[in-house]
Amino acid sequence: MIETAIAKTKNPVLTIIIATYNAANYIKECLQSIAQNITIDYELIIVDGSSSDNTIEIINLFKGIQPIVISEPDKGIYDAMNKGTRLAHGKWILFLGADDRILPSITTIFSHLNNSNTIYYGNCRNAEKKFGGEFSAYRLAKMNLCHQAIFYPVKVFRKYTFNLQYPVFADYLLNIQCWGDPSFTKEYLNIDIAHYNLDGFSSIAKDHSFKLEKPKWIKKHLGFTIYLRYYIRKIKESKKPGSEFF
Numbered sequence: 001m002i003e004t005a006i007a008k009t010k011n012p013v014l015t016i017i018i019a020t021y022n023a024a025n026y027i028k029e030c031l032q033s034i035a036q037n038i039t040i041d042y043e044l045i046i047v048d049g050s051s052s053d054n055t056i057e058i059i060n061l062f063k064g065i066q067p068i069v070i071s072e073p074d075k076g077i078y079d080a081m082n083k084g085t086r087l088a089h090g091k092w093i094l095f096l097g098a099d100d101r102i103l104p105s106i107t108t109i110f111s112h113l114n115n116s117n118t119i120y121y122g123n124c125r126n127a128e129k130k131f132g133g134e135f136s137a138y139r140l141a142k143m144n145l146c147h148q149a150i151f152y153p154v155k156v157f158r159k160y161t162f163n164l165q166y167p168v169f170a171d172y173l174l175n176i177q178c179w180g181d182p183s184f185t186k187e188y189l190n191i192d193i194a195h196y197n198l199d200g201f202s203s204i205a206k207d208h209s210f211k212l213e214k215p216k217w218i219k220k221h222l223g224f225t226i227y228l229r230y231y232i233r234k235i236k237e238s239k240k241p242g243s244e245f246f
Helices: 027-037 055-061 077-087 104-112 137-142 170-179 208-222 224-238
Strands: 002-005 014-020 042-048 068-071 092-097 118-125 150-153 185-195
Touching: 014 027, 014 077, 027 055, 027 092, 027 104, 042 055, 042 077, 055 068, 068 077, 077 092, 104 118, 104 185, 137 170, 137 208, 137 224, 170 208, 208 224
Parallel strands: 014 042, 014 092, 042 068, 118 185
Antiparallel strands: 002 068, 092 150, 118 150
16 A cells, blocks of 8 residues: 555545546646635545556646545445545545546635535536536436535545445435435535546446346435336336436
8 A cells, every 4th residue: 555644734624535546647637626726725635546557656746735645456436435535534525536627616615615414516517518406306316416516524424435336326326325314404506516527437337236226225215205206207218219217
């Protein structure tokens, strides 16, 4: 294990966690976007899966941020993210992919981070499209939020962890659990948080186990009424040619 333990502040408001593996082609731009746009006290935790390229060298040479860096073999993205949450000192946690970019408009959200039982979320976007809007339990049953736009209170991860059974959609299950948990309120803020790369891991990898078991989790955490609406919608959509609804 290679570890560097230097955080930007001893009492951060925000912890940013990035899981990396062979990210040399884009990690510098991600770090630059953080250094330029995060204007509150924060720490950056980078959990690397023993990259074979020069990802760690680029991180260590970057002058704008002094992150906590761990580099060791892991069991995938969500294992790395779980490791990051165990190291977090911030009141809120934001997850980024190494190929994501923080947008300047993120600064607008910082003054809203004041209730430690609230999950705050905004939007992600790319050059052509915005991904976001306000979510209800039923909308979440149909589609996931971009985790790059969610500010989780740290106490979420004192209660839940990412389920490593689901290599692509463990964050989706976490959001379903949180939405069904009355101890956490959810507040949408119409603010663009990050530029989201549509060519990332979740857009190309498959997670058949989650697709099969998603209805079970909806029923357990979001309730029978939401499950019934979702199930009826799924039946209708399955009859359409080329439907990808799950």
